[in-house]
Amino acid sequence: MQFLKTIYTIWQRELIRYWRDKTRLASTFIQPLMFLAIFGSGLRQTLASGNLGVDFVQFMYPGIIAMSVMGVAFFSTISTVWDREFGFLKEILVAPVSRTSIALGKTTGAATIASSQALILLILGPFIGIKINLAIIPELFIFMILLALAISGLGLFIASLMKTTESFGLIMQLLIFPLFFLSGAFFPLTAVPLWMSIISRINPLSYGVDAFRQILLRGQLPEAVLSQFSLHSITINGLFLSLFAIVMVSAAVMAFNKKS
Amino acid sequence: MHIIKVENLTKKFKDFTAVDQINFTVEKGEIFGFLGPNGAGKSTTISMLSTLLLPTSGKASINEYNIQTQTNDVRKSIGLVFQDPSLDDKLTAEENLRFHARLYDVPKEKYEARLEEVLKLVDLWDRKNDRINIFSGGMKRRLEIARGLIHYPAVLFLDEPTIGLDPQTRSHLWEYILTLKKEKQMTIFMTTHYMNEAEYCDRIAIIDNGKIVAIDTPANLKRSIGGDIITINTSENEKLQKELAGLKDIVFKHVNGEWVLEVKDGESFLPHLLQQITTPIQNVTLRKPSLDDVFLKLTGRKIREEDASDTDKMRSMMKMRRGH
Numbered sequence: 001m002q003f004l005k006t007i008y009t010i011w012q013r014e015l016i017r018y019w020r021d022k023t024r025l026a027s028t029f030i031q032p033l034m035f036l037a038i039f040g041s042g043l044r045q046t047l048a049s050g051n052l053g054v055d056f057v058q059f060m061y062p063g064i065i066a067m068s069v070m071g072v073a074f075f076s077t078i079s080t081v082w083d084r085e086f087g088f089l090k091e092i093l094v095a096p097v098s099r100t101s102i103a104l105g106k107t108t109g110a111a112t113i114a115s116s117q118a119l120i121l122l123i124l125g126p127f128i129g130i131k132i133n134l135a136i137i138p139e140l141f142i143f144m145i146l147l148a149l150a151i152s153g154l155g156l157f158i159a160s161l162m163k164t165t166e167s168f169g170l171i172m173q174l175l176i177f178p179l180f181f182l183s184g185a186f187f188p189l190t191a192v193p194l195w196m197s198i199i200s201r202i203n204p205l206s207y208g209v210d211a212f213r214q215i216l217l218r219g220q221l222p223e224a225v226l227s228q229f230s231l232h233s234i235t236i237n238g239l240f241l242s243l244f245a246i247v248m249v250s251a252a253v254m255a256f257n258k259k260s
Numbered sequence: 261m262h263i264i265k266v267e268n269l270t271k272k273f274k275d276f277t278a279v280d281q282i283n284f285t286v287e288k289g290e291i292f293g294f295l296g297p298n299g300a301g302k303s304t305t306i307s308m309l310s311t312l313l314l315p316t317s318g319k320a321s322i323n324e325y326n327i328q329t330q331t332n333d334v335r336k337s338i339g340l341v342f343q344d345p346s347l348d349d350k351l352t353a354e355e356n357l358r359f360h361a362r363l364y365d366v367p368k369e370k371y372e373a374r375l376e377e378v379l380k381l382v383d384l385w386d387r388k389n390d391r392i393n394i395f396s397g398g399m400k401r402r403l404e405i406a407r408g409l410i411h412y413p414a415v416l417f418l419d420e421p422t423i424g425l426d427p428q429t430r431s432h433l434w435e436y437i438l439t440l441k442k443e444k445q446m447t448i449f450m451t452t453h454y455m456n457e458a459e460y461c462d463r464i465a466i467i468d469n470g471k472i473v474a475i476d477t478p479a480n481l482k483r484s485i486g487g488d489i490i491t492i493n494t495s496e497n498e499k500l501q502k503e504l505a506g507l508k509d510i511v512f513k514h515v516n517g518e519w520v521l522e523v524k525d526g527e528s529f530l531p532h533l534l535q536q537i538t539t540p541i542q543n544v545t546l547r548k549p550s551l552d553d554v555f556l557k558l559t560g561r562k563i564r565e566e567d568a569s570d571t572d573k574m575r576s577m578m579k580m581r582r583g584h
Contacts, residue, residue, distance in 0.1 A: 002365050009362040017350045087346035094310055095363040096335035 010105025063185020077155030153248030339408030488526030
């Protein structure tokens with residue numbers, strides 16, 4: 001009971017802080033709009049229809065959602081580094097609660113913010129000509145949450161090792177681009193060199209993109225075309241993301257415990 | 261019953277021994293102070309007692325719970341006010357306390373009454389709905405004390421509670437701390453490097469280089485000097501030293517450019533002293549012993565307030581950088 005209460009309390013604080021930070025709040029709405037405007041109108045003209053057998057915007061849209069989830073989830077876990085810098089982390093770490101509940105509160109907080117932004121992006125999709133079957137939204141949202149949890153877990157683990165916001169920002173910069181470019185958002189990962197394929201297999205984002213794409217395009221494309229650039233089954237994608245989240249949160253808990 | 265019991269507690273960081281085999285006990289309702297310069301091991305001791313840091317050896321208990329094996333019970337038994345601010349300034353005063361109360365499992369039905377009680381104690385009841393980024397340093401510290409009390413701990417730890425505050429705020433804060441002792445019979449463990457603040461404690465432990473060099477009431481410690489203190493400034497140090505060495509019944513040291521003499525009865529000794537010595541003297545003072553003199557006698561050094569305030573300045577600059 002106290003375990004759940006702690007998760008809820010920490011989760012709630014993350015959301016309150018997010019809600020009161022008007023800059024972050026505004027960027028939540030502006031960033032997806034910006035992405036869609038740029039990719040929607042710009043890329044569509046240049047890459048009208050390549051050899052994928054699918055409209056490029058339709059192809060990339062799942063990747064944009066995944067990227068947005070990643071960006072927001074990572075950025076939200078920075079709160080742990082801030083807490084350390086501003087001294088608030090001590091107040092949390094000295095409380096008679098388990099470190100696991102602290103880490104889960106932080107992770108679910110960041111994941112909630114990230115998946116809400118993804119939902120906004122989803123609602124905006126039809127405005128740039130993305131066809132979305134309403135029936136798939138619950139399934140898609142579950143995968144948004146899974147991806148958000150996996151990335152938040154990774155972010156929290158890194159944050160638990162970092163002492164300053166600067167070093168956290170630096171590591172994020174180093175991570176975000178390879179994760180994104182090797183996620184399958186821009187090009188299918190089915191026909192890439194071996195090294196790329198290996199990296200993409202441990203990249204949580206590629207599982208998110210893969211799942212989003214299959215769910216979004218299912219029924220809109222012939223089965224054969226869709227399976228051409230699909231990596232795993234939806235179940236495997238879901239399992240990998242869940243497992244990744246669990247491993248990362250456990251690693252973060254261990255990092256917190258080690259400090260004491 | 262000893263609320264705090266510490267036996268041979270030691271903390272080593274690689275080759276450096278921060279806390280070296282310390283022993284002490286704290287009784288219920290007592291204000292117990294750790295007095296020593298920066299880096300003496302005060303905060304390390306608090307970190308160990310509050311379960312944030314594991315001791316290298318030795319043991320300690322709080323409220324009869326072992327700090328190493330019963331961490332959760334220890335954590336429930338203590339309220340902590342850290343040396344550095346630890347409030348969330350995006351939250352209001354009430355939200356900061358509610359967050360804390362939930363983590364410490366304060367029953368919902370008791371929360372409202374306790375909130376009012378602790379906020380009134382530190383005179384912040386009418387500010388409970390204000391965001392704390394507009395609070396002054398003193399108000400934040402008071403709020404932290406209220407937060408440390410809301411789960412009714414057995415001991416309140418105050419780590420340098422007045423550091424970085426102006427003298428007026430500092431003495432106000434002390435009024436609150438003394439009220440706490442009087443009205444709640446709260447046991448308080450505090451650290452300080454300010455001599456005048458150590459005077460408020462029922463008992464103090466003087467700590468230097470990780471070791472406790474004395475534990476007693478402030479009055480007894482000062483009595484241990486056994487008389488009065490005379491300080492003399494001169495430009496002819498060697499000559500004065502020879503002359504002082506020829507006198508009976510005095511103990512003297514040369515510290516920070518001045519001569520410090522311990523004498524039995526200062527009032528009658530001073531005229532006698534001035535007749536005896538021929539060295540030209542710039543100035544002479546006579547005073548009752550302070551805790552600073554006790555520290556000097558025990559360690560051969562002064563707790564340098566100048567150094568401390570430099571650290572304070574650096575500390576507040578760091579805070580400015582962090583947006584505080």
